[in-house]
Amino acid sequence: MTTMQVLFLIFAAIILGSAFMVVTTKKMIHAAFWLIVVLFAIAALYAMLNAGFMAMVQIVVYVGAIAILFIFAVMLTRKELLDRGPALNANKSIAALLSLLSFGGLYMLLRNWSGFSNMAPALPEGDMVAKLGEALVTPDAYLLPFEIASVLLLAALIGAVYVANEARSE
Amino acid sequence: MNSIPISWYLILSAGLFSIGLFGVLARKNAVAILLGIELMLNAVNINLVTFWRYNNPAEVTGQVFAIIVFAVAAAEVAVGLALIISIYRNRNTVMAEDIDLMKW
Numbered sequence: 001m002t003t004m005q006v007l008f009l010i011f012a013a014i015i016l017g018s019a020f021m022v023v024t025t026k027k028m029i030h031a032a033f034w035l036i037v038v039l040f041a042i043a044a045l046y047a048m049l050n051a052g053f054m055a056m057v058q059i060v061v062y063v064g065a066i067a068i069l070f071i072f073a074v075m076l077t078r079k080e081l082l083d084r085g086p087a088l089n090a091n092k093s094i095a096a097l098l099s100l101l102s103f104g105g106l107y108m109l110l111r112n113w114s115g116f117s118n119m120a121p122a123l124p125e126g127d128m129v130a131k132l133g134e135a136l137v138t139p140d141a142y143l144l145p146f147e148i149a150s151v152l153l154l155a156a157l158i159g160a161v162y163v164a165n166e167a168r169s170e
Numbered sequence: 171m172n173s174i175p176i177s178w179y180l181i182l183s184a185g186l187f188s189i190g191l192f193g194v195l196a197r198k199n200a201v202a203i204l205l206g207i208e209l210m211l212n213a214v215n216i217n218l219v220t221f222w223r224y225n226n227p228a229e230v231t232g233q234v235f236a237i238i239v240f241a242v243a244a245a246e247v248a249v250g251l252a253l254i255i256s257i258y259r260n261r262n263t264v265m266a267e268d269i270d271l272m273k274w
Binding site: 002004005008012015016019020022023028031032035038039042045046048049050051053054057061062065066069070072073074076077078086087088089091092094095096098099100102103106107110115116117118119120121123124128131132135136142145149150152153155156157159160161163164166 | 173174175176177178179180181182184185186187188189190191192193195196197198199201202204205206208209212215216219220222223224227228230233234236237238240241242243244245246247248249251252253254255256258259264266267
């Protein structure tokens with residue numbers, strides 16, 4: 001066991017355990033906080049994969065924006081401090097079976113793939129973040145998807161304001 | 171230095187995806203269903219970054235894909251939570267089984 005492997009196992013345990021808490025814990029606000037733990041551990045995984053920019057974006061966008069949005073939504077949509085009733089619906093056994101089946105199916109698919117135990121190749125020379133930034137603004141690289149994502153975000157912003165806005169006249 | 175085979179990341183990602191799937195299928199609260207979708211999107215992102223690192227780290231394609239997934243996830247969460255808040259204002263519930271106006 002190398003240090004990296006031990007670190008990976010620790011983060012993987014944190015991710016899977018916290019994700020399990022997200023889907024089973026009864027209080028929604030706790031689920032949102034467990035999601036933050038999951039997102040931080042995933043950012044650590046990105047750092048282990050030498051994707052430093054992704055790790056930072058994970059923390060800024062997911063933890064800083066999406067998780068906070070979830071916490072606000074939880075606070076805006078509960079009548080009392082405690083959520084009453086069971087957290088899971090009547091189909092939970094079928095749902096558990098389906099998710100176990102999906103995990104088994106994914107595992108079988110991956111195990112039959114020839115590159116399943118590949119090791120990482122050496123990182124190329126040069127600044128990956130600068131390369132990524134250039135690719136996002138180069139017309140024959142990813143300028144168009146980048147701009148379409150911007151338009152999508154703007155449309156989602158306007159749509160969210162319109163849908164959540166109560167004051168408009170019917 | 172980096173002694174982790176790709177299979178570890180892929181199995182972790184499959185497990186996270188399955189847990190998210192369970193959350194989407196089994197939770198009653200609509201906000202919790204969105205939390206499950208977030209877990210699934212994160213599992214996808216782990217896969218994308220892993221394949222970028224293990225297949226062709228000289229190209230940035232995998233990371234660009236993951237960034238687009240970030241943007242779509244943010245848009246999806248904004249619209250989804252706005253819908254939930256709107257439903258809560260009109261019907262005073264966020265339980266998915268009570269929102270049955272369009273149920274056939």
